[in-house]
Amino acid sequence: MIPGLQKEQEKEAFRLFEEGRYQESLQLCTAQAQGKPDSALEVLAATNLFYLSRLDDAESAFRDLARKMPDSSYVHSYLGKVLEARHDEDAVAEYARAVHLDPKNQEALRSYAEFHLARKDYYAAMPVLRSLTSLSKKAGDIQALMQAYIETGEAEEALALRTFSPGVTETTPEYIDALLQTGNYPLAAEFACRLYRQTKDPLILRTYLNALAQYDIPAALAAYTARIRKGIDNEILYDYALLLKRCGDYLRALEVAAALTSASREPVYLLLECELLSLTGQDSRALDTYERLVREVLAKNDTGAIGLVLPVYRRYLVDRFTVTPALDRFQRTVAGDINVVSLVETARFYEDAAKDPAETRSWYYRAYRADFMAGGLPYAQFLASRKDERECEKVMLYILANTRKSTDLARVAAIILDERFEMFRLKRLMDQLVKRLTEQQASLNSEGLEQLAVTFFIIASNALADADFAACKYYCLSGMDVMPSHTRAIQLEDYLRLLRIGKAGAVADLPVMHARRPRKTAPEPEPVQALAEKLGLSDQEQQIIVFLRSHRRATEADLRVLLGTRRVAGIMNRLMQKSSLQGIDLISKQGVGKDGEVYEYSGT
Secondary structure, eight states, X not given: OOHHHHHHHHHHHHHHHHTTOHHHHHHHHHHHHTSSOOHHHHHHHHHHHHHTTOHHHHHHHHHHHHHHOTTOHHHHHHHHHHHHHTTOTTHHHHHHHHHHHOTTOHHHHHHHHXXXXXXXXXXXXXXXXXXXXXXXXXXXXXXXXXXXHHHTTOHHHHHHHHHTOTTSOSSSHHHHXXXXXXXXXXXXHHHHHHHHHHHOOHHHHHHHHHHHHHHOHHHHHHHHHHHHHHOOOHHHHHHHHHHHXXXXXXXXXXXXXXXXXXXXXXXXXXXXXXXXXXXXXXXXXXXXXXXXXXXXXXXXXXXXXXXXXXXXXXXXXXXXXXHHHHHHHHHHHHTTOOOHHHHHHHHHHIIIIIOOHHHHHXXXXXXXXXXXXXXXXXXXXXXXXXXXXXXXXXHHHHHHHHOOSHHHHHHHHHHHTOTTTTGGGOHHHXXXXXXXXXXXXXXXXXXXXXXXXXXXXXXXXXXXXXXXXXXXXXXXXXXXXXXXXSOSSOOHHHHHHHHHHHHHHOSSOOOOTTOOOOOOOOOOOXXXXXXXXXXXXXXXXXXXXXXXXXXXXXXXXXXXXHHTOSOHHHHHHHHHHHXXXXXXXXXXXXXXXXXXXXXXXXXX
């Protein structure tokens, strides 16, 4: 192609992209690619694929570009966007890599911050947003940082930020929320009223009425009454019923709740009506309404609604009846339902009211068999409370081995580290916990990273108690390395105290971070055919096992050549899921290199 003409077509491809005409831009990029390769056009083509929602192709394209251009912040940022759109937790690692490569890449910083905010990980979002706002000075970024401050209980910081940010007005939801959190209700109500007049947003009206109710109840009641005449949404009506209940006007509150439940069958509204029926002495109607609501949510099999309704219904029965009739009524209402929440609530009935350990254990075990996570965690907690450490450890090891999502892993870790259950005293369980958290480290939120840091601290403390000073030092340094900047349960000083004691007690204080570790003799591996039958492996998955047993480690590029396909990531994820479901530690991810994901064979 004539060079001048080629340059014009490249400009046209970028112009079309800027106008949002992604398909036409992609066609020009593809036509140009047949000539001399151009990295800018390759990046543009991959970006077009993303905006066209061709996520498989976009991921493959950006992964190829990441190998060719490993230092490109833009490429890693957009690979993060693609993975986030696919709900892949590895997105956070790509965003982190992008901002590490270019700390001034505002688009990458914004995407990284938005990812944390979407996960409600406000502690992780704060340092990213601070960096972004110092560069951009944009009102939207400042408001996002104010939101992060408010959600982490630092409303004073949010107010100070607005004071020194002329572009942010006083009538923003974030500023009003900060005033509410600091207890300045009159000013919050004033600005909320002003903002509502501008926007007519029902959410702002709700904020205004809530703020008014905090310091002037008669005025708030009058405002609610006036709004009812004009027609208001259900959430504001719900707030009004709650305010009337707080004032002790149960009959009027019941009238409002009844109007609300006639318009909506939301469980939270119906629960309020049940409570008000009981408070007004209408226990028979309250019981009928509770049981009708229970049957409704069970019929819909809505786990969230069941989890909201059943505990309230159980407590109501225990308060109103003696144990035997209460249990009979509960079982008749929930009879035959195998939803994990129903099973757990039945177990809790036997545990708290009937005080029957055998039946309690039986129902918790059924819940565990129904759902290893939602039922297994309460079962393990019960076992821990009964000091059945062996069975507790067995259950928790199974849960850990089969937990895939980093958010679920953090939930499991929180229970293991909870002082009430003392599961952290179980050595095998702690070893497995640190292994699983370390494997998922790149995708952990700030809570998960803090849990990993606490796990390292506990293991270091145990090593110190055993006079293993080298291990104590190693785990202290590892914990300090992964600890996030904002922590609540542990501080750097905690590790330093252990380090001082360990170094003082060591006869020979040898280096540990780069020390060579002796190799263990591996047992004879299970034949591939036997493994394939046990796990139900496809031919491609068997090829991968054979290859990794021989080479121990392989990149995504190696496996693409082996299998003759570009979609290696999905195949590897399915293979790892199959092995983990059988409790077999077979393959682990070791991060991303210039040739894509790196996989290591960890089986025998």
